[in-house]
Amino acid sequence: MSTERENILIRLQKIDRRWIYLVLWLVVMFPLIFPFKIKPKPTPPVEQLFNYIDTMPENKALAISVDFTPDTRAELQPMVVALLRHAFAIRRRVGILAISVYGLGLGEEAIQQVTGEFNAHARTHEDSVIYGEDYVFWGWTTPILTVMLGMGERITNVFPVDYYGNRTESLPIMKEIKNYDDIGILITVAASAIPRSWINYAQVQFGVNLSCGITAVSAADFYPYVNSGQFIGMLAGMKGAAEYEQLVRQRMEKNGMEWALRNRGTEAMSSQTAAHLAIMAFIVLGNIAYFATRRKRK
Amino acid sequence: MKRRIPLLIVLITGIFGAVAFFVPNPVIRSADETMRNDVQRIIAAFSLVLGVGSIVQHHLLKIKRKAQFWPYSYITIIALAITAVIGVFGGIDVSRPGLLPTRIGSFSFHIQTIYSNMMVPLAATMFSLLAFFMSSAAYRAFRARNLEATLLLLAAFILMLGAVPLGRMIHKQLPAFAEWILAVPNTASKRGILFGVELGVFATSLKIILGIERGWLGGGK
Numbered sequence: 001m002s003t004e005r006e007n008i009l010i011r012l013q014k015i016d017r018r019w020i021y022l023v024l025w026l027v028v029m030f031p032l033i034f035p036f037k038i039k040p041k042p043t044p045p046v047e048q049l050f051n052y053i054d055t056m057p058e059n060k061a062l063a064i065s066v067d068f069t070p071d072t073r074a075e076l077q078p079m080v081v082a083l084l085r086h087a088f089a090i091r092r093r094v095g096i097l098a099i100s101v102y103g104l105g106l107g108e109e110a111i112q113q114v115t116g117e118f119n120a121h122a123r124t125h126e127d128s129v130i131y132g133e134d135y136v137f138w139g140w141t142t143p144i145l146t147v148m149l150g151m152g153e154r155i156t157n158v159f160p161v162d163y164y165g166n167r168t169e170s171l172p173i174m175k176e177i178k179n180y181d182d183i184g185i186l187i188t189v190a191a192s193a194i195p196r197s198w199i200n201y202a203q204v205q206f207g208v209n210l211s212c213g214i215t216a217v218s219a220a221d222f223y224p225y226v227n228s229g230q231f232i233g234m235l236a237g238m239k240g241a242a243e244y245e246q247l248v249r250q251r252m253e254k255n256g257m258e259w260a261l262r263n264r265g266t267e268a269m270s271s272q273t274a275a276h277l278a279i280m281a282f283i284v285l286g287n288i289a290y291f292a293t294r295r296k297r298k
Numbered sequence: 299m300k301r302r303i304p305l306l307i308v309l310i311t312g313i314f315g316a317v318a319f320f321v322p323n324p325v326i327r328s329a330d331e332t333m334r335n336d337v338q339r340i341i342a343a344f345s346l347v348l349g350v351g352s353i354v355q356h357h358l359l360k361i362k363r364k365a366q367f368w369p370y371s372y373i374t375i376i377a378l379a380i381t382a383v384i385g386v387f388g389g390i391d392v393s394r395p396g397l398l399p400t401r402i403g404s405f406s407f408h409i410q411t412i413y414s415n416m417m418v419p420l421a422a423t424m425f426s427l428l429a430f431f432m433s434s435a436a437y438r439a440f441r442a443r444n445l446e447a448t449l450l451l452l453a454a455f456i457l458m459l460g461a462v463p464l465g466r467m468i469h470k471q472l473p474a475f476a477e478w479i480l481a482v483p484n485t486a487s488k489r490g491i492l493f494g495v496e497l498g499v500f501a502t503s504l505k506i507i508l509g510i511e512r513g514w515l516g517g518g519k
Binding site: 015017020021024025028038039040041043044069070071072073074102105106108109112141142143145146149150153157158163164205216219220221223224226227237239269272273275276277278279280282283285286287290 | 319331334335338339342390391394409410413414417418420421422424425426429430432433434436437438440441442451454455458459461462463464466473477480481484485488489492
């Protein structure tokens with residue numbers, strides 16, 4: 001019996017990796033098809049960012065820099081969507097830009113989705129979200145130093161034309177957003193070290209308030225900046241997105257916007273929970289097999 | 299001369315860039331603004347031409363020499379040409395058409411359609427493979443071999459549990475403990491690393507500006 005058990009453990013040590021892939025695939029897929037309800041409780045960094053935007057003066061705009069690429073879309077796009085919903089729900093002006101050229105398509109996707117949601121429910125012209133008045137998509141330009149430093153002087157100099165080819169000078173919103181002084185907070189959503197550049201150039205030189213939305217694996221890199229107050233809160237990974245979605249949903253319901261919108265971050269939490277548990281189980285199983293066979297080798 | 303001119307340009311622009319960052323003189327500021335808004339953009343435009351030229355040349359050479367996987371080079375060149383033409387002349391989406399007719403019946407192939415339906419799934423597929431490799435690596439390599447590895451393992455367990463709502467079900471304070479690990483011990487160690495990295499970056503930048511470090515010129519010496 002004992003030898004039989006040892007044989008199983010040895011076989012476990014040498015298991016074909018394709019079985020591990022199959023288990024993980026099932027564990028990720030199953031909750032996506034049959035989701036179980038999870039409502040994440042907001043953590044302090046997420047609450048800090050939400051409260052800051054929620055209480056931002058009316059004459060200040062929210063700027064979102066879409067600094068990620070499509071590979072991290074699942075994790076980061078829900079953040080952009082939730083931030084846009086929050087800004088429009090409390091009627092704050094929004095400016096969107098992309099530091100990476102890949103961010104253009106992702107920014108456009110989020111804008112189309114959220115403006116579509118708000119305009120579909122609008123009853124009057126005032127309820128609508130209008131391009132050039134309530135929001136602007138500045139687009140992309142290079143190099144990043146030009147953008148980060150130039151926006152502190154005059155945004156229309158950095159982006160003479162917007163993503164759709166309009167002269168930015170001609171847009172009514174640009175009379176209200178001239179430079180960083182008119183931006184309440186700039187949130188960089190990224191999967192790289194770009195948030196650090198925003199601190200080095202935009203914040204150090206012009207004192208603009210910053211925050212970031214980043215992938216879960218990068219969270220540890222940015223905690224020092226949250227603790228020092230250089231970032232006002234932070235959204236870390238799918239969990240951060242899901243927590244922000246919950247806060248925005250509550251805010252929208254309070255404002256009478258009970259629209260039953262899809263929250264992609266929250267929906268994916270069940271799958272992420274299952275995947276985390278599976279990986280933990282793999283680690284435990286791997287260690288049991290390792291220690292059992294090591295004892296035998298000794 | 300071939301080396302002296304680039305070194306001189308780097309010395310002047312490097313020192314000027316650093317000075318302009320700290321000196322609020324209007325003349326210096328104005329010159330800095332011109333450098334950033336005009337000169338850097340012109341250089342960036344040249345680098346784009348250089349980049350496209352380089353990738354086309356590389357793949358044409360591969361096709362000519364019938365190097366390994368040469369048929370894939372056709373895909374790269376064709377994809378580059380089609381995306382560039384549609385991106386420049388085809389319009390952003392259905393509501394913002396361009397000069398080219400990028401719509402056949404209900405089927406559109408605007409740049410946003412190409413991006414959302416090709417670029418996004420392809421990139422997401424590549425990135426999602428990471429989860430499979432990670433789980434395989436976790437199973438095979440994440441072992442509590444010694445005290446350090448055991449501590450790492452414990453921290454990883456707490457963070458993974460803290461990152462999902464299940465952690466709160468196990469113990470109410472578990473997510474707060476995970477948050478503490480990130481905010482205190484992690485921040486302390488990261489700050490140390492950051493100071494070291496930034497000092498290294500500063501020293502290397504200085505060496506490049508002063509022409510001590512010349513690796514970027516090519517040739518290795």
